[in-house]
Amino acid sequence: MGRPAAATRPGRRRGRFEHWFYLSPALVVLAALLVYPLYQLVLVSLYDYRQAQVSGAQPLRFIGFDNYATLLGDPRFWGVLGNTVVFAAACVVGTLLVGGALAVLATRLRPWVRTVLFLTALGAWATPAVTGSAVWLFLFDPTLGLVNQVLVGVGLEGFAGHSWTYEKWSAFGLVGAEVIWCSFPFVMVTLYAGITSIPEEVVEAARLDGASTLRIAHSIMLPMLRPVLAIVTIQSIIWDFKIFTQIYIMTGGGGISGQNMVLNVYGYQQAFAASQYGLGSAIGVITSLLLLAITLVYLRALRRNGEVL
């Protein structure tokens, strides 16, 4: 990373070997835990593997890419894929916006207010997704929930008994809010740390030159924060694309007639509810490949902009 080439320094050759020695334990642990499940997943996705095959009533049959062909020819799969992409993208953008805004706010707060903000953020972060989903469902309960009660209280009578999970995008919105709620703390804390490490002089100098807050944020902070932003963005993409728990609990396994289905839940349903293990595995493989492609494109774009990661 921009370090001077050090190949000529003494001790380098011995170092080369030593590096791999340090690296290998971590690589071995990850590879060991990755390779076999991955191998199994890909293998099963190439078979006609359903309840009948599990119980032994029918022989296991190799069908090549038929499961993939079935999926790609199924309009329902494309609908789920569309849902997933839109939902994940909205969650990533929302998480970054909320986390970023609160990080900036945190730099301006009095220490004790900032501490309160940090502690509540930590509280949200430390809440398991299962619990977080339940708490949000409680808050948005049609009759007993705080939100509807407050809305009715301020005169919006239409919200009496209003169900937030009935309509497709309203349900996605609610789940998305919960997803953002439990993932913004990571972004906020990381970005806050990043902002505090920007030298004060740079910002002051720009301010003295008459730059507005927005301009400072855009032209000074954003470029300097780009490496941190890259890490939190990649993390968010990986998390949000694989959302499972929140959708599963908050929409009762994919919403009314599956309107809130995302890839991960769909794969789970196919494999475990419908006992279509082959098909479910194919969905898992496709999810991984998509994530791989998205991350690669993102990293390539960063590199084109001169970022090194």
Next chain:
Amino acid sequence: MTATHLPSPKAARAGSGAPPAPAPRPRRRRGGAGGLALTLLTWAVTLVFVAPALWMVLTSFKQEADAYTDPPRIFFEPTLDRFREVFAADFAPYLGNSLMATLFSTTLVLVLGVPAAYALSVAPVRKTKDVLFFFISTKMLPVVAVIVPLYVIAGRIKMLDNIWTLVILYTAMNLPIAVWMLRSFFLEVPRGIVEAARMEGASLPRVLWSVMLPVMAPGIAATALICMIFSWNEFFFAVNLTASQAATVPVFMTGFITSEGLYWAQLSAAATMVSLPIVIVGWIAQRQLVRGLSMGAVK
């Protein structure tokens, strides 16, 4: 927080030998009407995102009957009964399992991750990128899809419902992000110090142990805290691979949720208690966390 006297982050990276020192906390002045509007908007967002946690804590001190009133009750007679009920529901073993899984996996992540990140921070750039990408790519496999193979293996080697299975899986789960973070901290250690130590004939382990680790302590603390949070929350592995012996706190929580809607105050009490250890650790480590994360942040 790079030392404030440095004129630019570039100079900070070049590392003139000054270790990153905690700078006084910045207080920036607000600017203009646009700034005001942004501030107001941010406050609104803050309120929306802070409210659920606060409401949860508030509800945990209510009687069940007070949790459902319309209009919602902000003032009520607080009670600790809900917390007592949670403990009466045999909370302690789950807590013990969660603590074990979290502490052991975080320790393992550091033991494996620190050397790996160190190697990556000094190795040639090209390969570094590939290895880093391999690390992060292991997170792309949907856990939901590989749970069956994992279940089968765990069953075969008699490791089902065993807390060490979770320890190993959580280690693998957190290792990638930990290596990424730790590496960025290593890059912050001024090269001068390292090269000087090397020239004097110090071995790599010695450089790592006596020169780099002391400088990186806040970064390591921040990484550890983040790994702890992720392990503490993990639900899917726990619910699928454990039963009565090794179940963790998130699994315990589902017990309150399946009794759907009837015990909101109790659920809130349980949720509050589950978050509490992390909040306390985070509170204690707040300064370390921010200082640590900011070490590798701006480069």
